[in-house]
Amino acid sequence: MKKVQFDSRLTPYILLLPQLAIVAIFFLWPAAEAVRSSFYLEDPFGFGSTFVGLDNFKDVFADSNYGRVVRFTGVFTFCVTFFSLAIALVLAVKADKVIHGSSAYKTLLMWVYAVAPPVAGLIGIFLFDQHVGPIVKMFKALGWDMRIGVNYNDTGFAMVVVAVWKQIPVNFIFLLSGLQGISKSVQEAAAIDCPSGFRRFWTVTFPLLAPTGFFLLIINITYALFDTFGVIDVLLKTQPGDDPITLVYKVYQDGFRGNDLGGSSAQSVILMVVVFVLTVIQFRLIERRVHYN
């Protein structure tokens, strides 16, 4: 292979500069600012601020409700990631086998991707409205007196359903293209060796899908932690009451609604650490088991 060398040693850095500038301005600087203000209690208008050391963090952990929010975030993230990946995988495997009218099926499965999260939340509100929602009526007929906005678990259930529904198409697109990337020769060879389609899927197809799956796992966890904000905010109608909320929503609630900049910054620093640890674990432990070609 021919070795390509830049004329000047500076050129690669100059080419990298725009990207680095974006990272610095939109990520590093705000993150540093969040870390700084997590040690202060600040008047929202910027007139006075008191250095309080680790008090903001102590207050967060002493708050009885914070543990509840952490637990819900964990359950929510697991459910959303698991169900949106599992359902998308089933759909992708089935769609991969369709020969006639396959593009129609695919389009129908993908269109939800184009729905913005707040709009998905709005559709969720219509479906789950406690007075007129068709889903609520359906479950009522089955004997489940669903009370969205009043009952903690019912509201959590609605959030998971809407968040999963919104995420399935993304996973579907990636998994389908992953499936189509598996070479026919491998599949045919496997078909000769093993007659059971089910076993073939788990021993051949699934491991070959692993790089796509790993990528999607990270994307989905990030989605459930952060990007579901719009869905949650709309479903709660900005009044959380006794309903479940996620960590990101609490950051927003305390910082932007409550103007408690110090407390909210402390929470976002905690969240940053959590995401950092999660990402390291994912890359250290899981990626080792993934085979890229």
Added chain:
Amino acid sequence: MAYRKTVASVVAAAALLGTSTASFAATDITWWHAMGGALGEVVNKISADYNSSQDACNLTPVYKGGYEDTLTAGIASFRAGEQPNILQVFDAGSATIIGAKGAVVPVQDLLTENGVNFNIEDYISGVRYFYADKDGKMIGMPFNSSSPIMYVNEDALKKAGVEAPKTWEEFEAIAPKLKEAGYIPLAQSHTPWIFVENFMSRHNLQFATNHNGYDGAEGTELVFGPEIKAHFSSLKKWIDDGYYAYYGAGWNDNQAPFNDGKVAFWLGSSGSFGGVAKTVQFPFSATFLPYWKSVIDEGTNTFIGGAALFAMSGKPAEENKCVASFFQYLTSPEVQYMWHRETGYVPITNAAYELAKKDGHYERTPAAEVGIKQLTLPGGEWTKGYRMGFYVQIRDVMNRELGKVFAGEESSEDAFATIKSEGDKLLERFAKTTAQ
């Protein structure tokens, strides 16, 4: 650079000349508000009328979203030095903006400095001191002011053969009949505002130390006596008996069953009047918020809810002059009466109230007068208002814990213990933010 600036100003001047010569010399002022939908249209009308009433100032109203969004936008703009002249801030956010010394020009100073006659006695009593400092100086100009009142489905009363209750004891007595007649007797739309804050004002009970927080943020703590705990125990019992239904913390979820004719009494805002009148298919009336006879002989006046207009500091004198002139226009009886008639919010001055009476507004629509009558009831030591920082979060805690009481997950006693400990913690933190 200088050349570009010149070109830009020539272009701008040419553009201005093209639009209107009258507004050329006018001083521009901006007003950020949180009034969406029909209310926003009335705000736009008031601004347009003000602009055509004089030549010196040109007011531009800008809708910034909900109350919280508007306050947050105002704060961010202030920190960037781009604040509007007038910012609308809601009741729960008033401690934040008043606590930030130097963020606003007190409206009383603004008016007197600019030669506008100001007498706090001109304002109706329930409104007068809510946005004032501890010495009684008005800081924010009360704008959309409302109070929680009880809306009554007249059909339900007729079917059950009962009358609208004045007290909660009376309500308890008639609730079984309403239930038998096929109605949910009671619903309400804002637990912290109606059942906590205004429970305190209606019964003249202390809400917080430091004179309900007016004396300063330092050392302010919530006060919950046995009366309010007993009230929530009763509410929980009423839920179990089917006399009260709770539909969550959202306003509309609780109003919808009343609008649909399923609920006999709904506690909402006096400002809801216009919306209810347009929606419901049955005859309705409105009356005062009930009180417990066992706690107080005659219920006292309630706090106002809604929002006030604050004149932001750091603006040139001629712009402040315009803000003063707009406030003078806004508080004139005619404009107040128009606002009252169109929206259902109360008129904030005695003169405007008199004008509405003289015009026969209350003979045509008696329910429109309930809010202002309730605000002008005889008051007591604790009915002036309250001033607490991080109050939006304290309300969130109330909604959460009291929601648990309604769901049967927690006793009223435990809920108020949690609200007090978390609320006091927030108040303590707020006191630190304002310390220099």
